Amino acid sequence: MSSDVPGFELPLRLLLAFRTLIDELHAELAKQGHPDIRPMHGFVMQAIGPSGTTAVELGRLLGVSKQAAGKTIDTLERIGYVERTADPEDTRRKIVRLTPYGLDALTRSAHIFDTLRAHWATELGEDRLRALESDLRKMTPANPWRLDTPGWFGTL
Amino acid sequence: MSSDVPGFELPLRLLLAFRTLIDELHAELAKQGHPDIRPMHGFVMQAIGPSGTTAVELGRLLGVSKQAAGKTIDTLERIGYVERTADPEDTRRKIVRLTPYGLDALTRSAHIFDTLRAHWATELGEDRLRALESDLRKMTPANPWRLDTPGWFGTL
DNA sequence: TAACATAGGCAACCACGTTGTCTATATAGT
């Protein structure tokens, strides 16, 4: 404990940094034709992926109930980011797929994140940024997926 | 853009690191007699502070409506972390104060955060950790307060 | 073929946010 840095600053800065990046992402997404998308939607669409999923699968992946996943899919469907299609091999299932519009949001997000990272690299230096990422990797679970992000902050 | 690191990893790791710390905090708080406290409550109680506030003031500080602040105070009051007392100088106002139990949660939180930071220091080295904190400080707004954290994830 | 498991959807509920409105009390202006 030979440090004079209070421990609460670290989580605060981590959250603030995350927020900053996400806010910048969505400001830019809004400019690029995606004004209605919300942070959670990005996570969910990432989880859906280009090949699609089902509500149950999505719920498992995100760590929420299938009903919650279903509701989120409802919302994304309403604003045109995903669509439900029948599964010919199992008529119970409905495959949730990204629409071209949804896919566009995803590819733009990836590009914007790259740009934001590049901005950090010019501010901090590529080596410092790599060190930062490496340190965070060391202190967080190996597999980033199965981060049951949606609702985590709300429910707890 | 001479990096092979995809940009989306950075925000993901930041969030994951935050989550990890908060989860560890609350696991430890639960062991120390605070099983019902939730992440948001910690932020709110931190904002209330040892000297107390009012609902309006708290709402302004947290960036939410006074009604939302009032509801949160209701919850914290119900589980015994704060109490409302009359303000003798302005009978409209009700001062929200931390109870001894609430104050206990706050001091324990501070101590646990210090311990968690010390753990990071042994894993990464104090110098690397300081560099990480410094870099995050550089990339985030100067004043950590007025992070309107509660509900940010939910509403967006 | 009967029994069980699974997918999706519906209802009721909870937590937390919003806006609008109402009452009570301060405070400022004439």
Add this chain to the structure above:
DNA sequence: ACTATATAGACAACGTGGTTGCCTATGTTA
């Protein structure tokens, strides 16, 4: 001093996203 305005707190109605419980339809297995 009295009226007008501003502020604090509470209440209601609503939106969103989470939960659990239950129901129906369809696969799967004994």
